[in-house]
Amino acid sequence: MTELLRYPLLATINSPDDLKELDTEQLILLATELRGFLLESLDRTGGHLSSGLGTIELTIALHKIFNAPNDKIIWDVGHQAYPHKILTGRARQMSSIRIRKGLSGFPKRSESPYDAFGVGHSSTSISAALGMAIAAKEAGLTRKSIAVIGDGAMTAGMAFEALNHAGDLGADLLVILNDNDMSISPNVGGLSNYFAKVLSGKFYSTVKSNSKKVLSTMPSVWELACRAEEHMKGMIIPGTLFEELGFNYIGPIDGHDLPTLLTTLKNIKELPGPQFLHIVTQKGKGFEAAEKEPTQYHAATPGFYSNKENNNKEHSQTTSENTENATAQYQTPATLTYTQVFSEWIVDAAAKHPQLIAITPAMREGSGLVAFSEQFSDRYYDVGIAEQHSVTLAAGMACEGLKPVVAIYSTFLQRAYDQLIHDVALQNLPVLFAIDRGGIVGADGATHTGSFDLSFMRCIPNMTIMAPADENECYHMLDFGFSLNTPAAIRYPRGKGPGTTINKQQATYLESGKAELVLDNRQNDTFKEPVPTIAILSFGGLLNEALDAAQELKDAYHIKVINMRFIKPLDNTLIIQQARASDLLITLEDNAVLGGAGSAVNEVLISQTATCPVINLGLPDYFPEHGSQQEIHHDYGLDCSGLVKTIKEKFPLSGT
Numbered sequence: 001m002t003e004l005l006r007y008p009l010l011a012t013i014n015s016p017d018d019l020k021e022l023d024t025e026q027l028i029l030l031a032t033e034l035r036g037f038l039l040e041s042l043d044r045t046g047g048h049l050s051s052g053l054g055t056i057e058l059t060i061a062l063h064k065i066f067n068a069p070n071d072k073i074i075w076d077v078g079h080q081a082y083p084h085k086i087l088t089g090r091a092r093q094m095s096s097i098r099i100r101k102g103l104s105g106f107p108k109r110s111e112s113p114y115d116a117f118g119v120g121h122s123s124t125s126i127s128a129a130l131g132m133a134i135a136a137k138e139a140g141l142t143r144k145s146i147a148v149i150g151d152g153a154m155t156a157g158m159a160f161e162a163l164n165h166a167g168d169l170g171a172d173l174l175v176i177l178n179d180n181d182m183s184i185s186p187n188v189g190g191l192s193n194y195f196a197k198v199l200s201g202k203f204y205s206t207v208k209s210n211s212k213k214v215l216s217t218m219p220s221v222w223e224l225a226c227r228a229e230e231h232m233k234g235m236i237i238p239g240t241l242f243e244e245l246g247f248n249y250i251g252p253i254d255g256h257d258l259p260t261l262l263t264t265l266k267n268i269k270e271l272p273g274p275q276f277l278h279i280v281t282q283k284g285k286g287f288e289a290a291e292k293e294p295t296q297y298h299a300a301t302p303g304f305y306s307n308k309e310n311n312n313k314e315h316s317q318t319t320s321e322n323t324e325n326a327t328a329q330y331q332t333p334a335t336l337t338y339t340q341v342f343s344e345w346i347v348d349a350a351a352k353h354p355q356l357i358a359i360t361p362a363m364r365e366g367s368g369l370v371a372f373s374e375q376f377s378d379r380y381y382d383v384g385i386a387e388q389h390s391v392t393l394a395a396g397m398a399c400e401g402l403k404p405v406v407a408i409y410s411t412f413l414q415r416a417y418d419q420l421i422h423d424v425a426l427q428n429l430p431v432l433f434a435i436d437r438g439g440i441v442g443a444d445g446a447t448h449t450g451s452f453d454l455s456f457m458r459c460i461p462n463m464t465i466m467a468p469a470d471e472n473e474c475y476h477m478l479d480f481g482f483s484l485n486t487p488a489a490i491r492y493p494r495g496k497g498p499g500t501t502i503n504k505q506q507a508t509y510l511e512s513g514k515a516e517l518v519l520d521n522r523q524n525d526t527f528k529e530p531v532p533t534i535a536i537l538s539f540g541g542l543l544n545e546a547l548d549a550a551q552e553l554k555d556a557y558h559i560k561v562i563n564m565r566f567i568k569p570l571d572n573t574l575i576i577q578q579a580r581a582s583d584l585l586i587t588l589e590d591n592a593v594l595g596g597a598g599s600a601v602n603e604v605l606i607s608q609t610a611t612c613p614v615i616n617l618g619l620p621d622y623f624p625e626h627g628s629q630q631e632i633h634h635d636y637g638l639d640c641s642g643l644v645k646t647i648k649e650k651f652p653l654s655g656t
């Protein structure tokens, strides 16, 4: 780890204990070094950047004042926790972050005792911290539980459910709101406006200018808050909302002013009961490009710092969840990602259908809605990090004749399962779900993998579920799903497809529940003696792997490759036909084998008493590690080489 040599003070920090020895001046120097190291380190690996740059001072202050891992520090989402990783003994491993077998991009309990709670999905921190606070109380321990949550994550209902409960219990808990006025893109909603009012009010400037003076002369920030409140009678009183929920609200304070942060946290540490500290930070702090464009640098590509040129390149495999597809409108058709296909489709469809409404739970860039939001701003709804609300909102719209499209990541749709069942499917409402990041997602790892959507959707009545094998099919499936008068889901993977050009003039023929035989190498009639007949039933984007495997084995096996297209309704007739005519069925999907599309095939075979050996290929019954999509698919035998191996193992070639 050569770059650590350039940061001599940081190089001495092997655990938070080493911080405890430093005085405030040294801690300020440490902040500068930490910022430099983070930039240099991510310049090599890529990864979440802007949020971590904004939490440098907070991280140092927390580890100076509190005693982790005994005190529990819980980072919401966890994308801002790289500085925490660096200060808790992992600086030398930063070169491996988000890379296979390297550090996770998020806090992970199995990685370090300092990672108090595993995260990746947002807005869980307050609930988890409250749980830990209750556990400490039950055990008679005096340790602290601290949740650090962004203003974006604070828009989720779950955060308020936890605040409501914590305030009521009077639990010993500190919630730190890291307010940078940004989610991945600018934050939305009434709460965001409320924070903006607090910050623009006279109160903030008064407190800001007086804070150091007051904090040094007064025993506790509690008194500061009380005095300021009295002072401000008749004006906006910051934190009223949180006070009403039972918290002692403190702030807002400047989250980059390390001495103030240290004094404030030291004072708060002595206060019992639910404490709420509001800090104001700048996303991307200290790196001018990120300060100006925090969304673009929410996650950065390797070379972003050393080689500015790289900033314009399309983001690579190591890029995080949000930015991969932000440049949709500038790509040529042959290089489109599935997200960009969706982006094109929704703009085209909106022009034709005035009732079309697009909804995103805070993922405008990642879901490919930038162009739509600019061209159809009156039909675009970013609801904040509120997946549950996004789905029921769509249901309400559909009741009244609108045609909502919910653009959502597979992993985040998990949050809205009841809404999908109870509010959409049960009422058979025409809501289209454009489900991105289905299957293995790569560097973001298990928290973001879309492993389960086919399993959890296919058991819901009234749903039509499709998975495209290429870009053109994706475009036309979206059209087909939108034309239905019932709930429909198109689920597509992260990244690029095989490179097919979208033919907008001629729609791909799609019939509900009909699969397509793509290849039958028997037609070549090259076999001199009887060979095993294998039908590969492929669901979604792995079709090309099956075609490649068929090509590789074309001289030794009779292989048919079927693009199943529909997970629901399934093409039962074709399945039975293939079972009767084959020596082996292989189902292939980028979804959990348990309960997935392959299981659906098994159910059909059992119900029709058709007997044929079946191998279900898909994601195994454990959570995947992070790594590139290719690496993980390879590990699970879902690529061409894995298929070839599976077939050869089942029917060994003579002489092998």
Ligand SMILES: Cc1ncc(C[n+]2csc(CCOP(=O)(O)OP(=O)(O)O)c2C)c(N)n1
Binding pocket: 051, 054, 077, 079, 080, 120, 121, 122, 149, 150, 151, 152, 153, 154, 178, 180, 182, 183, 184, 283, 361, 362, 363, 385, 387, 412, 415
């Ligand atoms: C349930 C869920 N939905 C969406 C996301 C995607 N996501 C990751 S970070 C983020 C924005 C978080 O904003 P904020 O909490 O303000 O943190 P900041 O990056 O501004 O520090 C979003 C929407 C997620 N991680 N979890």
